[in-house]
Amino acid sequence: MTRDVAGIGLGLRYDLATELLERTPKNIAWLEIHPENYIDRGGRYQEMLDLAREDWPVITHGLSSCLGALEPFDASYLKELGTFLRDLEIPWHSEHLCLGGVDDRFFHDLLPLPFTEEAAAIASQRLIEMRDAIGVPLALENASYYAPQGPDGLAEADFVVEVLEKADAKLLLDVNNIYVNGRNFDFDPKLYIDKIPMERVVQIHVAGHFVRDDGLRIDTHGEPVPDDVYELLDYTLRKTGPVPVLLERDNNVPPLDELLSEIDELWTIYRNATGVGDAR
Amino acid sequence: MLADHAKAIHRVCFGSEPSEADLELLGSRERWLVYRDLVRNRLNHVIGVALARTKNAIGEEVFQRAVDEWFSTGGPTTRYLRYVPSELAEFAIPIWQRTEAPWVADLAGYEITAWEIRYGPPNPTPSHEFAFDRRPVLATAVKVLRLAYPVHNEPAPGAGYEPDPTILCLYRDKNHKAIPRKLNPLAADLLDAWRAGDQTVAESVQQVAAAHKTQIGPDFIEKLSTLIADFLNRGILLGGQDPPP
Incomplete structure (x- = not known):
């Protein structure tokens, strides 16, 4: 049995949790968590998750099983993850299309894959393996990147589509990542969106990012969502229809009321673009 | 490639x-x-x-x-x-x-233990009340630290610590904080035996008392009862479970 996830959600983060769980704002329709922060963990995190589930559907977004690694999956971890996810009654789980570690060492950050046929084949095979192991639907998320790709690879959108189609997978479409990549590497984010098979999109992420003095944009999730990202979200939702949208805010977390204003803005865009949508 | x-x-x-x-x-x-x-x-x-x-x-x-x-x-x-x-x-x-300085390793060990206590796994659910003829069930986030320096106290600014052997039980309290509680050597060994979880409370008390050459008389029983009540109150001891078959 899964719980319905629709409308605008927010990432459940430690810095926000006390006020969020006390006020349970009605304009937040669901919450997203990173399972790595909760698996086999008691104390405040266990309490946060238990309280959150009383008021919201919860879905999950992984950080550590990135789909581009070369080493075999840790089977015991996938078993533990699968049990955790099924207990949460989630409709799908998501992971990043990136490199999260090498030789069983973890970067704890999302490093870019080369956009090559070889990397697409490896990532799609891993996605299938992981999906089978955890026993719940698995969506991949397009990642941000800051280093230029080699000359012999695919365009990023073509790379993402290649993995999606090889694995017959769902997509968590991060519009902020597309915007950041577009600005850093001088492509039109809307042309990227146009290449995505919209029937595969099950969820959208939006966030703010940091602009360095040299102009490089870093996907920090530590700033308000900029107007250009709101506009790209509107453009995307008009194509996807009413898929759930998550506001990611992981760093430099402001007072909850500031985030609720951003959530309201997202609802306005969501309703205008899709013609549907009520908060809880 | x-x-x-x-x-x-x-x-x-x-x-x-x-x-x-x-x-x-x-x-x-x-x-x-x-x-x-x-x-x-x-x-x-x-x-x-x-x-x-x-x-x-x-x-x-x-x-x-x-x-x-x-x-x-x-x-x-x-x-x-x-x-x-x-x-x-x-x-x-x-x-x-x-x-x-010789106390730095103790300080780092104390800090990292407190960190692990805060973020340790969820507690088990005991199947029974605490009883002497049952194996004790302890909270998961409990550790015994044997330190040469009292690093759980804040030193004076710029100063270090003088040697003062100290045994601490670090546990996660109801507010999810890591709390130190001082123990004497016998209580620390008892807690270690209970954490091992392979003996009943009565068996572990007899074994640890014998190892410390301590008579199990009225004074001992009274102190043990106080210790157990305190551990139950702090959430260090959760209850009991049947001995293994």
């Missing part, structure tokens, strides 16, 4: 100095150094939060030297960010034992 690309990224992020050959292979020196900073900054942050007092005590430069040396061994083997400070501590404490 993806394998070459991945290994070059790994060396750039965790090597003591990124090689020009790796940066050239990856294609953009400046941008891959951005990644090196992002990866290391995130790990440095969580390590610095977990070991804040140790870092302050030995100074940022000495602390960072140990962290950088640990990075150069290949980086974290854990997928859980919360366990990264424990991996660093396992590497760095033996170094600090050799190079820093």
Whole structure:
């Protein structure tokens, strides 16, 4: 049995949790968590998750099983993850299309894959393996990147589509990542969106990012969502229809009321673009 | 090849100095150094939060030297960010034992234990009430620390610690904080026996009392009852379970 996830959600983060769980704002329709922060963990995190589930559907977004690694999956971890996810009654789980570690060492950050046929084949095979192991639907998320790709690879959108189609997978479409990549590497984010098979999109992420003095944009999730990202979200939702949208805010977390204003803005865009949508 | 690309990224992020050959292979020196900073900054942050007092005590430069040396061994083997400070501590404490004031290793051990207590696994659910003829069930987040220096106390500014052997039980309280409680040697051994969980309370009390050459008389029973009541009240002891068949 899964719980319905629709409308605008927010990432459940430690810095926000006390006020969020006390006020349970009605304009937040669901919450997203990173399972790595909760698996086999008691104390405040266990309490946060238990309280959150009383008021919201919860879905999950992984950080550590990135789909581009070369080493075999840790089977015991996938078993533990699968049990955790099924207990949460989630409709799908998501992971990043990136490199999260090498030789069983973890970067704890999302490093870019080369956009090559070889990397697409490896990532799609891993996605299938992981999906089978955890026993719940698995969506991949397009990642941000800051280093230029080699000359012999695919365009990023073509790379993402290649993995999606090889694995017959769902997509968590991060519009902020597309915007950041577009600005850093001088492509039109809307042309990227146009290449995505919209029937595969099950969820959208939006966030703010940091602009360095040299102009490089870093996907920090530590700033308000900029107007250009709101506009790209509107453009995307008009194509996807009413898929759930998550506001990611992981760093430099402001007072909850500031985030609720951003959530309201997202609802306005969501309703205008899709013609549907009520908060809880 | 993806394998070459991945290994070059790994060396750039965790090597003591990124090689020009790796940066050239990856294609953009400046941008891959951005990644090196992002990866290391995130790990440095969580390590610095977990070991804040140790870092302050030995100074940022000495602390960072140990962290950088640990990075150069290949980086974290854990997928859980919360366990990264424990991996660093396992590497760095033996170094600090050799190079820093004698109480620094105790301080780092105390801090990392408190960190692990805060973020430790959920508690088990006991099947029975606590009873002497049952095996005790303890909270998961409980550890016994035997220290040569009382590092759970804040030192005077700029001062260290004088030797003062101290045994602490560190446990997670109802507000999810790691709390130290002083123990005498017999109580510490009892708690260790209960954490092992393979004897009934009565069996472990008899064994530990005998090891300490202590008579189980009225005084002992009264102190034991007080200790058990305190452990139950603090959530260190949760209940009991049947002996194994």
